[in-house]
Amino acid sequence: xxxxxxxxxxxxxxxxxxxxxxxxxxxxxxxxxxxxxxxxxxxxxxxxxxxxxxxxxxxxxxxxxxxxxxxxxxxxxxxxxxxxxxxxxxxxxxxxxxxxxxxxxxxxxxxxxxxxxxxxxxxxxxxxxxxxxxxxxxxxxxxxxxxxxxxxxxxxxxxxxxxxxxxxxxxxxxxxxxxxxxxxxxxxxxxxxxxxxxxxxxxxxxxxxxxxxxxxxxxxxxxxxxxxxxxxxxxxxxxxxxxxxxxxxxxxxxxxxxxxxxxxxxxxxxxxxxxxxxxxxxxxxxxxxxxxxxxxxxxxxxxxxxxxxxxxxxxxxxxxxxxxxxxxxxxxxxxxxxxxxxxxxxxxxxxxxxxxxxxxxxxxxxxxxxxxxxxxxxxxxxxxxxxxxxxxxxxxxxxxxxxxxxxxxxxxxxxxxxx
Ligand SMILES: Cc1ncc(COP(=O)(O)O)c(C=O)c1O
Numbered sequence: 001x002x003x004x005x006x007x008x009x010x011x012x013x014x015x016x017x018x019x020x021x022x023x024x025x026x027x028x029x030x031x032x033x034x035x036x037x038x039x040x041x042x043x044x045x046x047x048x049x050x051x052x053x054x055x056x057x058x059x060x061x062x063x064x065x066x067x068x069x070x071x072x073x074x075x076x077x078x079x080x081x082x083x084x085x086x087x088x089x090x091x092x093x094x095x096x097x098x099x100x101x102x103x104x105x106x107x108x109x110x111x112x113x114x115x116x117x118x119x120x121x122x123x124x125x126x127x128x129x130x131x132x133x134x135x136x137x138x139x140x141x142x143x144x145x146x147x148x149x150x151x152x153x154x155x156x157x158x159x160x161x162x163x164x165x166x167x168x169x170x171x172x173x174x175x176x177x178x179x180x181x182x183x184x185x186x187x188x189x190x191x192x193x194x195x196x197x198x199x200x201x202x203x204x205x206x207x208x209x210x211x212x213x214x215x216x217x218x219x220x221x222x223x224x225x226x227x228x229x230x231x232x233x234x235x236x237x238x239x240x241x242x243x244x245x246x247x248x249x250x251x252x253x254x255x256x257x258x259x260x261x262x263x264x265x266x267x268x269x270x271x272x273x274x275x276x277x278x279x280x281x282x283x284x285x286x287x288x289x290x291x292x293x294x295x296x297x298x299x300x301x302x303x304x305x306x307x308x309x310x311x312x313x314x315x316x317x318x319x320x321x322x323x324x325x326x327x328x329x330x331x332x333x334x335x336x337x338x339x340x341x342x343x344x345x346x347x348x349x350x351x352x353x354x355x356x357x358x359x360x361x362x363x364x365x366x367x368x369x370x371x372x373x374x375x376x377x378x379x380x381x382x383x384x385x386x387x388x389x390x391x392x393x394x395x396x397x398x399x400x401x402x403x404x405x406x407x408x409x410x411x412x413x414x415x416x417x418x419x
Pocket of ligand 1: 039101102103104105128172175176213215245247253257258
């Protein structure tokens with residue numbers, strides 16, 4: 001018998017944290033590691049917008065230190081409403097918007113608000129943290145394995161067989177861990193299927209809700225276009241809950257301002273849950289974010305500059321990997337589309353490391369890359385994908401651009417040593 005709850009006892013530890021410990025150990029031993037594991041930004045390379053920083057300082061100087069309203073300050077909800085109208089052509093009034101201390105509490109609140117124990121929750125793998133949120137609500141995990149052919153996003157064909165009796169379809173685009181996005185055609189088919197499913201449900205049943213996590217939507221590169229359910233089918237607004245915030249868009253992971261919007265009755269219940277948890281975003285940060293969003297030019301300039309910096313890094317690594325592939329090395333990559341992530345493949349299973357040890361599974365592949373190429377990246381299996389997957393997430397949020405050529409040279413040298 002455990003002295004803590006069943007829930008606490010069965011929480012799955014983060015695989016990325018485990019890998020992080022191994023990396024720290026190597027760094028402590030004096031090794032230089034090219035650490036591309038972190039889904040965060042190095043503030044010396046990707047600082048938050050100067051105006052946002054100044055506004056935060058000023059807000060504290062103006063003593064913005066009280067409890068905020070449970071759904072967030074009205075100025076910020078108003079600015080979010082303008083921002084999503086301006087950029088996404090979405091019509092949500094401030095009453096349908098909920099502010100919280102980042103995206104995480106809002107995702108948790110959405111799961112808690114919509115799902116009862118034992119209900120079916122559908123999510124693709126690899127994906128970020130849906131397994132943990134489903135565990136929190138004791139939901140039935142319906143994991144849909146995705147493949148490179150669809151850029152690791154789920155297809156309608158793979159989802160539809162699971163729709164019957166399901167409560168929640170958790171989608172994310174641009175996707176963590178891949179940095180890939182739904183094509184318009186892919187998302188249209190899914191949206192149409194959800195509409196059809198909900199037409200067939202009675203008023204006694206819950207609808208099938210879509211949780212649409214688009215926290216990376218401003219970080220698109222090249223020709224990439226971000227699509228989202230209500231933009232394609234306005235009637236989906238009755239059962240779509242969007243998750244967004246400043247963590248990734250404004251390189252502000254530690255500032256803690258996120259927002260959700262959706263049907264006001266759902267948003268209101270989410271507010272109720274979060275106010276008991278107290279997961280508010282601080283007053284000063286909310287005030288500052290509202291003032292920053294008001295300055296459209298500063299926002300657009302910041303986004304353009306951040307995207308240029310991210311795209312330059314992603315493209316440089318992608319080109320390097322493609323070059324190695326063309327030279328016959330057993331690696332591959334998906335062309336960068338969005339966010340700070342690049343999807344890489346290492347087909348090095350069943351080869352031997354320089355000491356003659358067989359590389360027989362993903363953990364050994366990851367260790368080989370760390371030990372011989374000083375390259376730290378996260379296997380998709382850490383995001384719920386098949387344990388045999390050869391695919392990895394590489395994050396450039398903490399990457400000094402001048403280190404990339406050196407990292408690629410080291411990688412090539414390590415691959416040369418495979419037997
Ligand atoms: C897909 C996705 N959604 C939401 C979040 C949560 O962001 P935060 O709680 O930092 O705002 C993250 C963070 O990594 C993420 O990758």
